[in-house]
Amino acid sequence: MHNERSGFLTLMLTVGLAFLYIPMVLLVIYSFNYSKLVPVWGGWSTRWYKVLFESPEVWEAVRLSLQIAFINATFATMLGALAGLAMVRFGKFRGRTLFGGMLVAPLVMPEVITGLSLLIFFISLKELIGWPLERGFTTITIAHITFSLAYVAVIVQARLTGMGVSLEEAAADLGAKPFKVMSSITLPRLAPGLLSGWLLAFCLSLDDLVIASFVTGPGSTTLPILIFSRIRLGLRPDINALATIIIIFVAILVAIAAYIMLRQQRRELIDQQMAARGDV
Template sequence: MKNLRFSTVMLWLGLLFIYAPMFILVIYSFNASKLVTVWGGWSVKWYVGLLDNRQLIGSVLRSLEIACYTAVAAVALGTMAAFVLTRIPRFRGRTMFGGLVTAPLVMPEVITGLSLLLLFVAMAQLIGWPQERGIVTIWIAHTTFCSSYVAIVVSARLRELDLSIEEAAMDLGARPWKVFFLITIPMIAPSLAAGGMMSFALSLDDLVLASFVSGPGSTTLPMEVFSAVRLGVKPEINAVASLILLVVSIFTFFAWYFSRRAEEKRKRAIQEAMEATTSETWSEKAPA
């Protein structure tokens, strides 16, 4: 007990506070009772019943589709913004550009959603697009919001990179685009994966922005769950949430596993190159 520190206790209490509700949710997804708060025995009928609930399944698939599109677009835009902020130290409007990139991080989602709604309405009146709000408008809104997170994550990684590796590749004749795809991208791959996963999670979880920029037939899972919870939590909601937790956990594990293998492979290659360079140097210095 003497080795039990206050920080350790608070750490475990924090983890329990975060993950205990998820564990309870998974358990109650197997509840046979129609009342969520009353335990009626073990059953998988709510998972089987999901196959007949086309509205809920449709919202799940729609949210996953939007989240995938958002992750790809946010990583692309956020990475470009991060390169501008880290590799171009001086240009006119740099301070304003940095503020615009990070503004969605501190801007209330209600204001962002209302601004995007007014923008889409004005665009529809001026150029006739978008004719109706749906998946595309939700995707644009989520990309605008998530790109800031990707830019911050990738910028932190870019500031830690050793530029001498890229400069050496260009001195050996490699063109900038080849250096970018063959050297820079592999070195910042963990941050790109982290930004993509964060964007996927934020898009899948968003309710406020989607409520402003969605239209008929484009209801996402958070909107479906929110409207259902107002009338009382249904057991199918617990089953869907449990399946999403399972899929996200598996995806996160594989992403961590492959990124760890790639990082270990890169470190091993660097170590072998350093050992080879050292051995060549000693062989040159050795007397004939």
């Protein structure tokens, strides 16, 4: 179902994209505003970037958030890949319905509920076994892994379903052991999905405010917690500068992920065409 797109649809598309992008563009433009009052234009300037770079609080928050995001993405990708593999390739197993439910629920669960329940869980655990002694880095990371792995599992499931099993079956017919099939067929073909899953988990963790606010402790201020505490009181030009840097950083990450995914798709398309012509 493609070709002819009516005038109305084109209009809606244009308006929709403008709606999505104009606020972001304005946010970026105002970060270069000299004026202390964000919406009052006082000429081009990079003074707020200087203010930002000279703030030790911001650097500390960036460091903490990047560390959490990195560890979260790595663990969430491993757990999410296993979960996706189990859901797509293992057929029926005991507890599959519960497992599938727990994999979908974090995607739609209101963050306040997840946050509150994890906080109370950590506190009860401390009462019970004396761990975790302090809330902060560890508790935030565990909380992030728990919801990120669900997103990774979605990507992995979609990729595994799209891949089909024919190549694996062919390899097994030709005598390859399960581990060989896994390492030389399944994993390399799954790699782009794993990479985009990793990047998504990384971005989700960098982005999370609500759950981190619940499970953090004194002294552990992540970047979103810092931003939120500042913008609650109104607009701040240094936050516009910070936002611009974050937007550019994330856009580069996503562009890399998109490029890798597209390249893989194209390569597989070429392979299919060659196979169809009998070149292989």
